[in-house]
Amino acid sequence: MKIAIIIGSTRPGRKGEAVARWVHDIAAKRGDAQYEIVDIADFALPHMDEPFPPMMGRYSRPHSHVWAEKIASYDGFVFVTPEYNHAPGGALKNAIDYLFAEWNHKAAAFVGYGASGGVRAVEHLRLILANCAVATVRPQVELSLFHDFAEMTHFTPGAHQEPAVGAMLDELALWSDALKPIREAKAAV
Numbered sequence: 001m002k003i004a005i006i007i008g009s010t011r012p013g014r015k016g017e018a019v020a021r022w023v024h025d026i027a028a029k030r031g032d033a034q035y036e037i038v039d040i041a042d043f044a045l046p047h048m049d050e051p052f053p054p055m056m057g058r059y060s061r062p063h064s065h066v067w068a069e070k071i072a073s074y075d076g077f078v079f080v081t082p083e084y085n086h087a088p089g090g091a092l093k094n095a096i097d098y099l100f101a102e103w104n105h106k107a108a109a110f111v112g113y114g115a116s117g118g119v120r121a122v123e124h125l126r127l128i129l130a131n132c133a134v135a136t137v138r139p140q141v142e143l144s145l146f147h148d149f150a151e152m153t154h155f156t157p158g159a160h161q162e163p164a165v166g167a168m169l170d171e172l173a174l175w176s177d178a179l180k181p182i183r184e185a186k187a188a189v
C-alpha cells in the first residue's frame with residue numbers, strides 16, 4: 001500500500017514542508033504502508049488549463065499526465081494544508097481539480113495548521129474531496145500557529161500531536177486498504 005503525504009502549500013518560506021517532513025518521519029516508522037512526500041510545487045501546475053472537465057478523462061497537457069500518473073500510484077493521501085482565508089490554498093485546490101479518476105475510491109486524512117488548527121481549511125477539503133469520491137477519515141491533526149510553532153514560525157509540535165498523527169494514520173491505512181476491492185472492481189470494468 002502506498003500513501004502520499006501531499007504538501008498543500010507552494011509559498012516560499014512555507015511551514016508546510018516542515019510539517020509534512022514531521023508527518024513522514026512518524027509514518028515511516030509504522031510499516032503498514034509505504035509513505036512518500038508529494039510536493040505539488042514540483043509539478044509546476046498552471047491554473048487549470050485543460051479544455052475538458054477532468055471527470056471526462058481526456059487530459060491533453062503534459063503536466064496533467066505527469067500529475068495524474070503520480071496520484072494514480074497511491075492508495076491513500078494525507079493532505080497537509082494551511083488555512084488561507086478560512087479555506088485551503090489555491091495551489092492545492094488547483095492540484096485537486098486537475099484530476100478525477102486518480103482520486104476515486106481512495107481514502108484521505110488531514111493535517112491542518114493555522115490560528116485555529118486549520119480546521120476550516122480541512123472542512124472545505126472534506127467537501128471538495130467528496131465530489132472526487134474520496135473517503136475522508138474522522139481523526140485529523142490540528143496544529144496551532146500559537147502553540148505548535150515557536151514565535152509562530154518554527155515548527156515545535158506539542159507532545160500530544162504525535163499520537164494524534166498515529167491515530168489518524170491507523171484509520172487512513174484501514175480505509176485505504178478497505179477500498180481496494182472497489183478500485184480493483186472499477187479497474188476491471
Ligand SMILES: Cc1cc2nc3c(=O)[nH]c(=O)nc-3n(C[C@H](O)[C@H](O)[C@H](O)COP(=O)(O)O)c2cc1C
Nearest residue numbers: 009011014015016082083084085086113114115116
Ligand atoms: C493568504 C493568506 C491567508 C491566510 N488566512 C488565514 C486564515 O484564514 N486563517 C488562519 O488561521 N491563518 C491564515 N493565514 C496564516 C497561515 O495559516 C500561515 O501563514 C501559515 O504559515 C501558512 O502556511 P504555509 O506557511 O505553509 O504557506 C493566512 C496566510 C496567508 C498567506
